[in-house]
Amino acid sequence: MRQPLIMGNWKLNGTKASVEALINGLKAPAAAAANVEVAVCPSVIFLGQVEQLTAGSAIKFGSQDADLHTAGAFTGENSPVMLKEFGCKYALVGHSERRTLHAETDAVVAAKYVAIQAAGLIPVLCIGETLEQFEANETNAVVEAQLKAVIDVAGIESFANAVVAYEPVWAIGTGKTATPEIAQTVHAHIRAYLAGFNAAVAAKVQVLYGGSMNAANAAELLAQTDIDGGLIGGASLKVEDFSTIIAAAAK
Numbered sequence: 001m002r003q004p005l006i007m008g009n010w011k012l013n014g015t016k017a018s019v020e021a022l023i024n025g026l027k028a029p030a031a032a033a034a035n036v037e038v039a040v041c042p043s044v045i046f047l048g049q050v051e052q053l054t055a056g057s058a059i060k061f062g063s064q065d066a067d068l069h070t071a072g073a074f075t076g077e078n079s080p081v082m083l084k085e086f087g088c089k090y091a092l093v094g095h096s097e098r099r100t101l102h103a104e105t106d107a108v109v110a111a112k113y114v115a116i117q118a119a120g121l122i123p124v125l126c127i128g129e130t131l132e133q134f135e136a137n138e139t140n141a142v143v144e145a146q147l148k149a150v151i152d153v154a155g156i157e158s159f160a161n162a163v164v165a166y167e168p169v170w171a172i173g174t175g176k177t178a179t180p181e182i183a184q185t186v187h188a189h190i191r192a193y194l195a196g197f198n199a200a201v202a203a204k205v206q207v208l209y210g211g212s213m214n215a216a217n218a219a220e221l222l223a224q225t226d227i228d229g230g231l232i233g234g235a236s237l238k239v240e241d242f243s244t245i246i247a248a249a250a251k
């Protein structure tokens, strides 16, 4: 039985005041959903604040990225070791906005994945196809290649301590959610592909869905057999919407 994981990716949003209000507002909904793990990924500048605010609560947190180096002359980067020191449990890696806007290749994503695990964090490996690839029926090939790039470097056993997030790029921030049937089909394919390397690991790994998940569509998506939670952007910025998604995962 895989535990549902509901993770908010705040992206480049927030103020000290909004972070405080959001965390405080999520404490009760997170505690009420005892079978669900709730996590948020703020900008790194808020990590110290989030560490303090979440102390003693059921809310976990992570970073939106991590550098592949642990220390040195890498201006502007954040070491996974530093993220661990600030209480992060998770680190997103390979989000499509990093792949596209920061030219992160599969090789860079794999190196970051390894560095994140080496620091004692759980990587949340984001994969997914563009609209063009979706329309060309290339979804399976794209997610397989993105997974294989990591398997080749880190090994399939590493997925025993990782989370996969399937995020069709065409659904991110667009309001176009993959239908539950499309999402389930891709999630099942991801699990089957991983099972080809190691069935036990594939059965255990949480595969989250991300892409315009919201309070209205979460229940139907989360009811799918191979959807183990959500990686939520826009709807994670409002206490009411995110709480509704948390409650949907608890059912």
Ligand SMILES: O=C[C@H](O)COP(=O)(O)O
Pocket (backbone or CB within 6 Å): 009, 095, 167, 171, 172, 173, 174, 175, 210, 211, 212, 213, 231, 232, 233, 234, 235
């Ligand atoms: O990491 C989260 C995804 O990019 C989804 O974002 P969204 O819920 O705003 O579409």
